[in-house]
Amino acid sequence: VPHRPGGGTVDFVTRDSHQYEADVETREEGGTPAIVDCIRCGLVFRVKRTxxxxxxxxxxxxxxxxxxxxxxxxxxVLLLGNRQQPRLPIFSFLVVNRETGLFLHHNFVAILLNDLYGVQSRAGCACAGPYASDLLEFDQQTQNRYPYLADGINRLKYCMDNYPKMKEMCREND
Structure with missing residues (x-):
């Protein structure tokens, strides 16, 4: 159990900077000791050993x-990442509405996967911003501008319209 929280839950991360959640309750929740999670972790290791x-x-x-x-x-489904590298069955992906060309919001997709299909997914915390930037092949200028773009679907639509790599990745799944 951590004896002290870190800086708090981040809203966005790049290689050179970070931005913490503005809401103090949301920001500090990430540093709360995870007692139940620690117990679960112990059970996972017991199952693994067994x-x-x-x-x-x-x-x-x-x-x-x-x-x-x-x-x-x-x-x-737009799969991101290198398909040739050895990996675990964990996937980064986007879901696009083919009629509008807009991506569905990550939290909406996560809720549907969980509530309708029992599939665990993680959405909402952008602490892996540098990894996402690598997956989408954003240059430094784009990374610097990214936090200031409109939220949610608009941000993804902006990227889709303005960055060739995203268009190329979408064509792979047509």
């Missing part, structure tokens, strides 16, 4: 093969 690494690795490989067979055929 079933063994090989069973887990085989299941992860099975899930990864399944995902690579299914996800690329989904016209509305």
């Amino acid at each position: 079933i063994g690494d090989r069973v887990i690795e085989n299941r992860e490989a099975e899930l990864l093969r399944w995902a690579w067979q299914i996800l690329p055929d989904m016209e509305s």
Whole structure:
């Protein structure tokens, strides 16, 4: 359990700067000791020790093969990242409305995945901003401007309209 919180929950991160959440309650919530999470973590390690690494690795490989067979055929799913590198079955993706060309808001997608399908996903905290910038191949100028763009769908639509790499990635899934 952390004995003290960090700087707080971030709203956005680049390689050179960060911006904390403006709302103090939201900002400081990230530093709250996660007692239940620590207990869960202990249980995870107990299960891991009980079933063994090989069973887990085989299941992860099975899930990864399944995902690579299914996800690329989904016209509305834009997979991000290198498909050639060894990886866990964890995916960064965007969901596009094919009628409008706009991306669905990440929190909306996360809620639907959870509530309708029981699929865990993470959305909303931009602490992995540098990784997202790498996935989308944003140059430094774009990264510097990014926090000041409109929120949510407008931000993604702006990027889609103005950066060739995003258009190229979308064409891969047409």
